[in-house]
Amino acid sequence: MKTNAKRSFGLLLVAMMLLGGCAGGNNNSSSETSADTGNTSSSASQTAEQTPEERQTGAYDEPVTVRVAIPTNAALTFPDGDSYSENVWTRSLLEDRNIDVEVVWEAESGEQYDTKLNLAISSNDLPDILNLSSYSQFKKLNDAGKIQELTQYYEDYASDYIKTNISWDPQVLDWGTIDGKLMGIPQEGVNYQQVRMIWIREDWLEETGLPEPETIEDVINIAKAFRDADPENRLGLAFGKTVLGDGFCDMTGIANAMGAYPRVWLEDDDGSLIYGTIQPEFKEVLAVYADLYANGYIDQAFASLDGNAVAEQLTSNKIGVIIGNSWIAGWPLSTLYDTDQVNWLLYPVLPSENLDGPVKVQTLDPSGKMVAVREGYEHPELLFKWLNYSTAMTAEPETAQPRKFHSTATDAEEQFDFQMENPLYVYWNDPMLNFNSQPHVTAAIDNDDTSYLTTPHDESQYASTKRYFDKIEAGEPITGADWSAWRSWYGDDSAFGIMNGYFANDNYLVSKLAGYQTDTMVRQWGNLQTLEEQYIVEIISGIRPVDDFDEFVETWMAMGGEQIIQEVNEWYSSK
Amino acid sequence: MILHKTRGEKVFDLFNGILLIILALLCILPFIHILALSFSSSAAATSGKVAFWPVDLSLNSYQYAFQNPAFLRAFGVTLVRVILGLAIDMAITIFAAYPLSKSNGQMPGRTIFAWIFVVTMFIGGGMIPTYMVVTMTGLRNTIWALILPSAVKPFNITVLLNFFRQTPKELEESALIDGASQMRILMRIYLPLALPALATLFIFDTVFHWNEWFSGLIYMDMKANYPLQTYLQGVIIEPDFTLLDINEIELMSKISSKTFQSAQIMIATVPILIVYPFFQKYFVKGLTLGSLKG
Numbered sequence: 061m062k063t064n065a066k067r068s069f070g071l072l073l074v075a076m077m078l079l080g081g082c083a084g085g086n087n088n089s090s091s092e093t094s095a096d097t098g099n100t101s102s103s104a105s106q107t108a109e110q111t112p113e114e115r116q117t118g119a120y121d122e123p124v125t126v127r128v129a130i131p132t133n134a135a136l137t138f139p140d141g142d143s144y145s146e147n148v149w150t151r152s153l154l155e156d157r158n159i160d161v162e163v164v165w166e167a168e169s170g171e172q173y174d175t176k177l178n179l180a181i182s183s184n185d186l187p188d189i190l191n192l193s194s195y196s197q198f199k200k201l202n203d204a205g206k207i208q209e210l211t212q213y214y215e216d217y218a219s220d221y222i223k224t225n226i227s228w229d230p231q232v233l234d235w236g237t238i239d240g241k242l243m244g245i246p247q248e249g250v251n252y253q254q255v256r257m258i259w260i261r262e263d264w265l266e267e268t269g270l271p272e273p274e275t276i277e278d279v280i281n282i283a284k285a286f287r288d289a290d291p292e293n294r295l296g297l298a299f300g301k302t303v304l305g306d307g308f309c310d311m312t313g314i315a316n317a318m319g320a321y322p323r324v325w326l327e328d329d330d331g332s333l334i335y336g337t338i339q340p341e342f343k344e345v346l347a348v349y350a351d352l353y354a355n356g357y358i359d360q361a362f363a364s365l366d367g368n369a370v371a372e373q374l375t376s377n378k379i380g381v382i383i384g385n386s387w388i389a390g391w392p393l394s395t396l397y398d399t400d401q402v403n404w405l406l407y408p409v410l411p412s413e414n415l416d417g418p419v420k421v422q423t424l425d426p427s428g429k430m431v432a433v434r435e436g437y438e439h440p441e442l443l444f445k446w447l448n449y450s451t452a453m454t455a456e457p458e459t460a461q462p463r464k465f466h467s468t469a470t471d472a473e474e475q476f477d478f479q480m481e482n483p484l485y486v487y488w489n490d491p492m493l494n495f496n497s498q499p500h501v502t503a504a505i506d507n508d509d510t511s512y513l514t515t516p517h518d519e520s521q522y523a524s525t526k527r528y529f530d531k532i533e534a535g536e537p538i539t540g541a542d543w544s545a546w547r548s549w550y551g552d553d554s555a556f557g558i559m560n561g562y563f564a565n566d567n568y569l570v571s572k573l574a575g576y577q578t579d580t581m582v583r584q585w586g587n588l589q590t591l592e593e594q595y596i597v598e599i600i601s602g603i604r605p606v607d608d609f610d611e612f613v614e615t616w617m618a619m620g621g622e623q624i625i626q627e628v629n630e631w632y633s634s635k
Numbered sequence: 636m637i638l639h640k641t642r643g644e645k646v647f648d649l650f651n652g653i654l655l656i657i658l659a660l661l662c663i664l665p666f667i668h669i670l671a672l673s674f675s676s677s678a679a680a681t682s683g684k685v686a687f688w689p690v691d692l693s694l695n696s697y698q699y700a701f702q703n704p705a706f707l708r709a710f711g712v713t714l715v716r717v718i719l720g721l722a723i724d725m726a727i728t729i730f731a732a733y734p735l736s737k738s739n740g741q742m743p744g745r746t747i748f749a750w751i752f753v754v755t756m757f758i759g760g761g762m763i764p765t766y767m768v769v770t771m772t773g774l775r776n777t778i779w780a781l782i783l784p785s786a787v788k789p790f791n792i793t794v795l796l797n798f799f800r801q802t803p804k805e806l807e808e809s810a811l812i813d814g815a816s817q818m819r820i821l822m823r824i825y826l827p828l829a830l831p832a833l834a835t836l837f838i839f840d841t842v843f844h845w846n847e848w849f850s851g852l853i854y855m856d857m858k859a860n861y862p863l864q865t866y867l868q869g870v871i872i873e874p875d876f877t878l879l880d881i882n883e884i885e886l887m888s889k890i891s892s893k894t895f896q897s898a899q900i901m902i903a904t905v906p907i908l909i910v911y912p913f914f915q916k917y918f919v920k921g922l923t924l925g926s927l928k929g
Contacts, residue, residue: 134870183767
């Protein structure tokens with residue numbers, strides 16, 4: 061009996077190994093065959109024979125399979141029977157370009173997607189086109205030799221339209237270039253739309269009888285007056301735990317007004333790069349916030365409030381001043397309009413009384429999201445054919461079919477965002493598209509003449525803005541969505557009007573580093589940002605005196621900051 | 636008999652009572668809050684007017700949840716997982732615990748086998764090796780990936796094993812004399828006597844399969860195959876505002892409807908709440924009987 065048990069245990073082990081081995085072997089061979097059938101003609105010979113036009117927009121002779129993974133958006137709705145793996149994009153790519161998209165896996169964008177992607181990387185089972193959610197992921201894959209060079213393919217296969225838009229900002233290609241080789245394409249350029257402006261509740265401003273603000277100090281006084289009028293129920297400024305950078309309840313706006321640029325790498329007088337958060341100007345901003353906190357003008361529990369919690373304070377009529385981005389018109393302010401018809405006045409970031417020179421408003425650094433191609437994939441050029449196709453179908457005036465590929469409303473109830481159904485949700489469209497729509501929509505409404513509208517985008521924004529005016533005329537109730545369209549697109553004091561003003565007056569400040577990260581940054585940047593946030597929260601909430609800012613700078617330098625400043629400057633001077 | 640309490644004891648009881656009530660409230664209030672949210676109108680919920688009683692009573696979110704195919708599909712996956720998982724886990728637990736409850740004389744190598752099970756409670760292969768095993772055995776994207784990797788539960792086996800040992804040996808001996816096989820002894824004598832322990836393990840296992848979400852995320856490539864909790868995790872988690880573009884913000888404002896999220900959480904919680912009371916009486920008794928006396 062004893063030997064029997066031993067023998068059967070041994071047999072079991074052997075069986076398990078065999079099973080595992082066989083299954084593994086099958087897997088490998090099946091993926092190889094599928095890759096083989098995918099490419100009957102070699103791409104090198106094609107390049108020689110084809111004209112640029114054919115290369116960029118031509119279809120493959122045989123269907124070419126490309127395996128992708130998709131960061132999904134749970135809110136996205138599809139027409140009946142469609143999904144991320146089977147929709148207008150996958151069907152049309154196959155029909156028009158002979159590109160056969162195979163979705164190998166999908167996961168909700170953010171944490172879930174990153175978990176799955178890291179698993180795929182560790183188990184060496186990468187999709188062909190890689191949708192990378194951070195620059196450090198991109199660098200690590202490059203160092204491990206898992207992605208391939210794209211320099212020549214970009215040159216030969218990217219359409220002129222895309223090249224124009226990518227190189228509109230000369231930094232963009234630099235971010236994807238490592239050691240002189242183009243290894244990936246950034247998913248987006250500088251976010252000129254992610255910039256602060258001042259939002260003030262119209263009804264409360266009238267109530268207090270204060271004049272319109274001209275300096276940032278006026279704005280702060282207005283926020284104080286709002287709270288003083290009803291200290292039981294109101295807070296002064298919107299402020300939450302993401303002290304730097306979430307776009308609607310952080311310190312960035314006031315910092316910019318005072319000449320401080322947290323988290324921005326800017327050029328010093330001598331041409332070297334310096335880091336904004338550790339400059340003395342930022343210490344003054346901390347002093348202002350510490351004072352606001354001590355006097356109760358920001359929520360005493362701000363360090364525990366996420367964006368949703370601050371949004372809730374807004375929609376429950378607790379806050380009258382926000383220094384935030386354009387998109388807050390769509391959410392959460394439109395919700396507040398739906399319940400209480402609150403209108404907000406908009407101003408650009410106003411300068412501090414003590415500021416020398418014009419205001420500079422900082423843009424959000426690009427997210428560092430990249431697309432790259434797996435080493436060993438036979439059709440790296442397919443990435444560019446796909447990107448060409450995406451912009452051609454949605455944005456290029458001669459070829460675009462917005463109703464089919466961008467978005468469409470079937471009836472009042474259901475709106476489909478086809479552009480977001482694209483398994484490769486990366487569009488290198490005209491970076492100025494949104495900004496140009498604002499004067500067009502405004503002129504078309506003022507003159508009642510739709511010939512001012514030049515792009516499909518103009519038309520769709522015009523339609524929703526027009527609804528606001530039509531409803532006023534007809535005396536119908538205005539919805540939050542109507543209000544938000546009007547607030548975004550109509551007039552110079554609309555969100556996009558203000559941003560066009562920033563362009564006209566040269567107010568934009570773009571980080572010189574933007575999408576790029578040095579080696580030490582890849583390792584250490586997360587820790588340094590945590591350190592930053594920790595000191596900021598503690599100084600504002602009075603746990604530490606403002607003078608501890610100097611201690612913060614020392615610690616920051618010692619924790620790798622000094623090394624990073626050196627690396628950044630080496631990189632900058634080598635450009 | 637009347638117990639006379641000293642003043643000190645009365646004060647202690649008072650504070651003890653208050654403390655326990657506070658703890659109980661801490662547990663139940665969030666639940667009531669979500670319940671109230673799920674029955675409120677969307678506008679009232681987002682403006683923070685709802686505390687512990689629904690405002691503008693509305694069933695819209697439940698209607699929406701029950702019409703949402705993704706939600707229903709995930710619910711179905713979880714049901715299948717719980718039923719299959721329970722059957723397999725319980726069978727393995729019983730058939731592993733029974734022989735291991737015997738002495739070394741009756742079951743040679745018993746100690747070694749017991750150790751093989753116990754060691755896995757403390758040392759695991761880690762996420763990536765496990766993931767690769769599941770992938771290479773072809774289990775990924777099948778319901779079995781959610782069931783088989785966790786089918787052997789050493790903790791449950793230990794509990795049941797100790798319970799079996801409580802059963803008087805004389806019962807087994809007399810059954811052997813009457814000519815019963817080991818299978819028959821297990822089925823007719825041991826299992827009926829182990830009912831409290833079985834009920835306890837049944838609850839543990841149901842709750843485990845109902846709530847577990849991570850394996851759904853890593854072993855399922857398509858969201859259509861997600862179990863309920865994995866689906867919910869994706870819907871409810873807070874988005875990173877800095878990374879959203881204007882289209883995504885608009886979409887988010889639709890789905891982040893608190894009432895809809897709350898309704899889904901309620902629907903996902905209720906089945907497990909219903910199971911509890913039925914097994915409650917075994918629950919406490921079963922665990923103490925099995926483990927403490929063992």
